[in-house]
Amino acid sequence: MNDLVSNTDEGIKIMESRFKRKKVLILLDDVDLNDQLKALVGKHDWFEMGSRIIITTRIRSVLDEAGVKCKYELKEIAEDKSLILFSRHAFMRDSPPCEFESLSHAVVSTTGGLPLALEVIGSFLCGRNPAFWQDALMKLKEVPHTKVQEKLRISYDALNYEEKQIFLDIACFFIGYISDSVSSMWDACCHAPNSNKRAIIPLWS
Structure with a gap:
């Protein structure tokens, strides 16, 4: 949709006309306000039966106000799956090589199963020697990686x-x-x- 709209009401009318009587799959990421949902997906009768709308948000009340019936709270990743995700970014494989196994477990344990941290730190350590890993691990125990801090700061500022x-x-x-x-x-x-x-x-x- 390339239409330029001058205000929210005009945009809502365009969205309704485009979606009316159509089966759709819509993903709305990082929604902070219920007004955003009203503008983007309007009323349930906009869409054909069988349509699916997936919403991600840090604020549970957004889902409550929208009448969302099926909710899933994202949990931290289990340690075994955390190691796999970390290894894919650090070594381009599903498990660490023998010489990095204990270091990998130590790094993974500092992330608390946070996918963003596993990906960022894994990529940061990729191709580095064990001495670099040791130094990085000491720093990570004190404070998260800068890129991880930036992402988490978004939730705090809200x-x-x-x-x-x-x-x-x-x-x-x-x-x-x-x-x-x-x-x-x-x-x-x-x-x-x-x-x-x-x-x-x-x-x-």
């Missing part, structure tokens, strides 16, 4: 002030704690952590 305070509390003091055991502290500070459904748990621990 939080409001109170959510950022909760995020920083968790990152600095409560990694590994059960959420129920510390949520009373935020309740006492009137932060009400359970009232907002944004994901505020640090992704790197």
